[in-house]
Amino acid sequence: MTSSTEIFQDRMLSLGLARVSEAAALASAKLIGRGDEKAADQAAVDAMRTQLNMLDINGVVVIGEGERDEAPMLFIGEEVGTGKGPGVDIALDPLEGTTLTAKDMPNALAVIAMGPRGSMLHAPDVYMDKLAIGPGFPVDTVTLDMTPSERIAALAKAKACSIDDITVCILERPRHEDLIAEVRSTGAAIRLITDGDVAGVMHCAEPEITGIDIYMGSGGAPEGVLAAAALKCMGGQIYGRLLFRNDDERGRAAKAGITDLNKIYTRDEMVTQDVIFAATGVTDGSILPGIKREVGYLTAETILMRSKTGSVRRMRYRNPTR
Numbered sequence: 001m002t003s004s005t006e007i008f009q010d011r012m013l014s015l016g017l018a019r020v021s022e023a024a025a026l027a028s029a030k031l032i033g034r035g036d037e038k039a040a041d042q043a044a045v046d047a048m049r050t051q052l053n054m055l056d057i058n059g060v061v062v063i064g065e066g067e068r069d070e071a072p073m074l075f076i077g078e079e080v081g082t083g084k085g086p087g088v089d090i091a092l093d094p095l096e097g098t099t100l101t102a103k104d105m106p107n108a109l110a111v112i113a114m115g116p117r118g119s120m121l122h123a124p125d126v127y128m129d130k131l132a133i134g135p136g137f138p139v140d141t142v143t144l145d146m147t148p149s150e151r152i153a154a155l156a157k158a159k160a161c162s163i164d165d166i167t168v169c170i171l172e173r174p175r176h177e178d179l180i181a182e183v184r185s186t187g188a189a190i191r192l193i194t195d196g197d198v199a200g201v202m203h204c205a206e207p208e209i210t211g212i213d214i215y216m217g218s219g220g221a222p223e224g225v226l227a228a229a230a231l232k233c234m235g236g237q238i239y240g241r242l243l244f245r246n247d248d249e250r251g252r253a254a255k256a257g258i259t260d261l262n263k264i265y266t267r268d269e270m271v272t273q274d275v276i277f278a279a280t281g282v283t284d285g286s287i288l289p290g291i292k293r294e295v296g297y298l299t300a301e302t303i304l305m306r307s308k309t310g311s312v313r314r315m316r317y318r319n320p321t322r
Contacts (some may be wrong), residue, residue: 008086008116010306012277016055017114017278017303019206022317024048024110025280025300029291032283033104038122040101042067044094044110045073052090057081060115062122063091063222066151076122087117096195100283107199107285113229115275121225121265124252127222127243132201133214135235144239144264148182148216155214165185169200169215172199176217183205201227202279202287204223207289210286218243228270233277233305235314240265274308 025046031040045065059081059097065073074080074092083087090112095101097108107184113120124189131144133155136151141158142151156163164187172192183190193200197219203212215238224240231238241264244250253261280302281288292299304313 001136008088008275010114010308011116013055013057013088014276014278014304014306017112017276018280018302018313018315020048020051020055020281021110021278022300023051023283024112024301025291025302026298026319028095028101028108028110028282029293029298029300032108032291034102035102037043037098037102041073041095041098041256048092048094048110048112049074050079053082055081057114058083058087060088060270061092062089062120063093063113063225065094068125076125077246082146085311088114089117089120090114091222091223091225091229093198093226093283095224096198097193097282100290104283105194106283107196107287108282108290109110109196109199109285109288110280110282111198111226111278113226113271113275113277115229115271119271119273119275120229121270122256122258123221123225123270124242124258126221126252126258127218127245128224128240129218129243130197130201130224130227130238130240131214131216132149132204132227132231132238133236134204134207137237138158139237141237144241148179149186150185150212151216152183152188164189166213167191169212170201170217171195171197171200171219173217176184179217180184180223195232198223198227198230199285199287201238202225202230202234205231205236206287212286224314225270228265228267229277230279230305231267232275232307232311235310236267238267238270240270273308274306277305279303
């Protein structure tokens with residue numbers, strides 16, 4: 001019998017992790033454009049859980065789809081794997097962009113990250129104010145304490161470009177109306193996204209491909225940790241500050257072991273050790289193509305990354321449907 005103190009063999013586990021995100025994406029493919037968000041999400045959850053339980057890990061879901069009483073989702077605290085391998089933390093979103101999938105809109109992904117036990121912030125299911133930029137800039141080029149206008153000016157200066165050349169990614173929500181107005185007043189461009197802020201943050205790491213320079217706005221804290229895991233591998237900076245609307249949400253933070261409710265978390269505080277990260281495209285997007293249907297086949301593309309080496313693999317998987 002093996003122990004949960006075994007060394008985290010990221011190289012050996014990485015291809016298994018890719019199979020996990022592939023399975024979730026492929027399972028949801030038949031529901032693309034069908035208008036049923038819950039069915040698409042459930043299909044992805046079931047497939048991801050099945051594949052996770054085939055891995056030789058002693059895994060715990062630290063970023064999942066809610067609390068235990070919200071099962072059959074992959075809930076926070078759920079144990080996965082065969083129990084015969086190293087102890088690992090798992091952050092996942094079986095279908096990031098359920099609405100995007102149901103409506104066949106861009107950038108839906110199946111996403112998962114894995115690291116040694118204790119490597120990821122146990123973020124409660126509350127909002128997080130997020131700010132992210134790509135690699136190659138000094139630490140604190142932009143900060144959450146800056147106004148949106150100050151962030152854009154600082155990034156333009158660091159890039160040696162005009163503010164007009166900066167594009168900001170923002171989640172389209174009523175709560176962001178003032179943010180959007182201020183950003184537009186600077187002359188910067190905005191790319192609004194309807195869902196999928198993990199993908200939104202990842203866009204910042206490859207601005208030459210995606211056209212996105214900076215991400216701003218509030219979204220789910222669990223997605224913030226997943227995005228930090230992606231940037232740990234891709235490079236870039238992300239800052240997050242938890243936002244609380246009531247005592248119940250503050251209680252969730254206490255339950256997760258968080259005592260400083262005003263703390264601003266950096267990327268390396270949200271993800272403290274080396275991790276592996278896999279994402280598979282469900283619908284076409286800037287980062288990955290979606291599932292392609294052919295007669296008798298479904299084809300998926302996955303990005304697989306290891307922060308320890310900085311390696312990035314893009315893999316295509318052709319799966320027979322008959």
